[in-house]
Amino acid sequence: MIFIFSVLITFSFFGFGQADLCQYNFTLADLNRSVIIEIISFINGYTAASYLPIDETYIRFWLYTRTSVSGTRLNSIRPAVTVRKTILLIHGWSCNITNDLMPELKAAYLKRYNANIIIVDWSYYAAKNYGETFRYIPSIGNAIAKFLMRLNGLGIFINAIHLVGHSMGAQVSAFTGQSLINNYGKTLYRITGLDPGGPIYSNKPSNERLDETDAFFVDVIHTNGGFFGYLNKCGDVDYYPNCGTFQNGCTFSLTNGTFVDFIVQKIACDHLRSVSYMIESINYNNFKAKKSVLLNQLFCYGDGSDISYMGEDSILKYSKTDYVLNTNPNLCQYNFTLADLNRSVIIEIISLISGYTAGSYLPIDESYIRFWLYTRTSVSGTRLNSIRPAVTVRKTILLIHGWSCNITNDLMLELKAAYLKRYNANIIIVDWSYYAAKNYGETFRYIPSIGNAIAKFLMRLNGLGIFINAIHLVGHSMGAQVSAFTGQSLINNYGKTLYRITGLDPGGPIYSNKPSNERLDETDAFFVDVIHTNGGFLGYLNKCGDVDYYPNCGTFQNGCTSSLTNGTFVDFIVQKIACDHLRSVSYMIESINYNNFKAKKRVLLNQLLCYGDGSDISYMGEDSIFKYSKTNYVLYTNPSSPYSQG
C-alpha cells in the first residue's frame, strides 16, 4: 500500500481546499475527498493537455516596502515603483498571497533589505485543479515577464531581480525567466525554487520546468522531493535538507482517517517547510550544508570538504554540486537494491488504493508451515516434526516473519539470538514463507488457515507439557496477523488462551478495514502489546492491543530516509517505508537486550504532532507487560542503534 502513496503523491489534486497546502494547521475536515479521486486517476497515468492562454488581468502585483508594509496593488500596465533592489514572491498551487507563508517571507525580506517586495497574486489560476493549473503556467510566466519589462522601463534592471517561488510558483518563475530570455533577451539575476512543483513536471524536459538556465543563478531547496516537490537537481545548486523528502518535525498523528489523509497531512508540512527554511535563512543563516553523499540506499550524509549555506546567502559560496544516489527495496532486509523491486507488487498496491477487496479465505496445505527450534544448545536450529514435535518443557516463544519474508531475513535470526541470550528458552521460528511469497492480496486469504495450523501445532506442544497460557508469540507485519488468528483459533477451537502476543507493526493493508475478529486485537491473548512504526502504510495504524506504542508518533522512524536521484516515486517510498516497517523488529530486539524505551502516554497536539504526557510511563518492548495502562504511548528514538533515548 505504501507504495501507493508514493505514487499518489505524485499527482495533481483537486483543491483539497486551499487550506491544506497553504498553512500549517490542518483539520481532517479540510480534506476534500475529490482530491483522492484525482490522485488515483493520476497514478494511472495523468497526461496534462496542451498549454492555455490566460486573461492577464487576473495576474496581480502587490508592492510592499518599508514605508508601505501592508501593501499596495500595482497597476500592472503602468506600475509606479521606486528603483531599488526588487524581489518577487510567487505562491504555490491552491494558495494565495495571504497564506503559503507569503506574508512571513515578505516581512523577513523587508526586515533585511530596504527593497521592493512584490508578491504576485495568481490565485485565480492556482485555485483550479492541479492538472488544469499546469496548463496555464507558461502564460502566467509570460505575463510576469511583461510586467518585469515595464519595471525595467522604470530603471529596474532585470539582471538585478530575484524571484522566489514556492511549489508551482517556482515553475512560474522558471517560465518567467525563460520568457525574458526568449522574448526580450534579458536574464534574471536569480530564481530561488522552494520545493518546486513535482507532479507532471517530473517528466518534463528542462525547458518546460525550472532549471539552471532560467536565471544567472538558480538555487533550489528540496523538502518534499518525489511527492509535492521536484526530486532531481534542477538548479545551479540544490539543497536537500534531511535528504530532501521528509522533514524533521513534519509528523502527523491521526486516530482515524485514511492513508490519504495521513500522507497529505505529512507531505503538506514537508512541502511548506521549504518556505520556513527560506525565511529563517533571511533572518539568520545557519543552514550549513555539506556536499551530499550516499552512504547506502537508505541514508545520505554530508561530506564536509564542500560547504555551502542554504537559502538567501547560498549565492555567496557554492559548488554546482551533483547529488548521486541509488535506490533499493525489499521488505525483509535493510540493504535493498532496485533490482529487488517486484513491479507486480506495486500494481497490486495501486489496485488496493482503488478499493481492493480480497477474495474469501482459503485452506492451506499444512505441510508448508514449518517450525524451527533454537535453544542455547542448538543455536543453529533444528526443524521440528510438526506432528510429533520433540521439545524440552520450558519457556517458549514463537517468532513469525512477515509477508514476502522468510526465516533467514526480516531480522528473525537477530530476534532469535537476542531471546536466547536473555532466556534459556525454546525459540521457535515459524516458516510460512511458502504462503508469504504470494502477492499480498492472495497471502491475505491464507492467514486464518495458517493461524489454525500453528494453533494445532501449539496444542501438540501443550500435550508435551508446555502450557498455552505461557506461550508468547512475536509476529512482524502480516506475521502479527498470523499470531492473531493463532490466538483466536486456540480460544475458539481449544478453549485455550495464549499468554502474550507482541505485534511488531502489524500488517495494515486490507486489515485496516477489518473488524477486530479478523485482525489482531486485545482479545487474542491474555496480553497483547503492539509497536507501531509505519502505521497507515505497511502497518496497522489504530490501537489494536492492550497497550500500543507509537515510536516517533508511529508512522515514520528517525533514521529511515530515502534519497534517490533517479528511480520512480515508488522506488522512493518503498525504500523509506520498508525501513520504517522493519524498525519495529529492531526496537524489539534492543528491548530484549537492554530496555531503555521509556514511553509516555500519547497526547495529540494537533493533526501533525503528538507528544508524551509524563504522568503515565511504560517501557516499550519485551518488558512492557510489567507496567502499562490500556492506552497509547509515544516515545522518541535515535536514528541508529542504540535507538532508545531513555
Ligand SMILES: *[C@@H]1O[C@H](CO)[C@@H](O)[C@H](O)[C@H]1NC(C)=O
Ligand atoms: C472538492 O473540491 C472540488 C474542486 O475544488 C469541488 O468541485 C468539490 O465540490 C469539493 N467537494 C467537497 C465535498 O467539498
Ligand SMILES: *[C@@H]1O[C@H](CO)[C@@H](O)[C@H](O)[C@H]1NC(C)=O
Ligand atoms: C486566501 O485563502 C484563504 C484560505 O483559503 C482565504 O481564507 C483567504 O481569504 C484568501 N485570501 C485572499 C486574499 O484571497
Ligand SMILES: *[C@@H]1O[C@H](CO)[C@@H](O)[C@H](O)[C@H]1NC(C)=O
Ligand atoms: C497551529 O495551531 C497551534 C495550536 O492551535 C498554534 O499555537 C500555532 O500557532 C498554529 N500554527 C500556525 C502556523 O498557524
Ligand SMILES: *[C@@H]1O[C@H](CO)[C@@H](O)[C@H](O)[C@H]1NC(C)=O
Ligand atoms: C474520528 O472518528 C470519530 C468517530 O467515528 C469522529 O467523531 C471524529 O470526528 C473522527 N475524527 C476525525 C479527525 O476525523
Ligand SMILES: *[C@@H]1O[C@H](CO)[C@@H](O)[C@H](O)[C@H]1NC(C)=O
Ligand atoms: C540511474 O540512472 C542512470 C542513468 O540513467 C543508470 O545508469 C542507473 O542505473 C540508475 N540508477 C538506478 C538506481 O536506477
Ligand SMILES: *[C@@H]1O[C@H](CO)[C@@H](O)[C@H](O)[C@H]1NC(C)=O
Ligand atoms: C548495509 O550495507 C552497509 C554497507 O554495505 C553495511 O555496512 C551494513 O552492515 C549493511 N546493513 C545491513 C543491515 O545489512
Ligand SMILES: *[C@@H]1O[C@H](CO)[C@@H](O)[C@H](O)[C@H]1NC(C)=O
Ligand atoms: C529468504 O529470502 C532471501 C531473499 O529473498 C533468500 O536469499 C534466502 O535464500 C531465503 N531463505 C530461505 C531459508 O528461504
Ligand SMILES: *[C@@H]1O[C@H](CO)[C@@H](O)[C@H](O)[C@H]1NC(C)=O
Ligand atoms: C513478482 O511477484 C509475483 C508474486 O509473487 C510473481 O508472480 C512474479 O513472477 C514476480 N515478478 C518478478 C518480475 O519477479
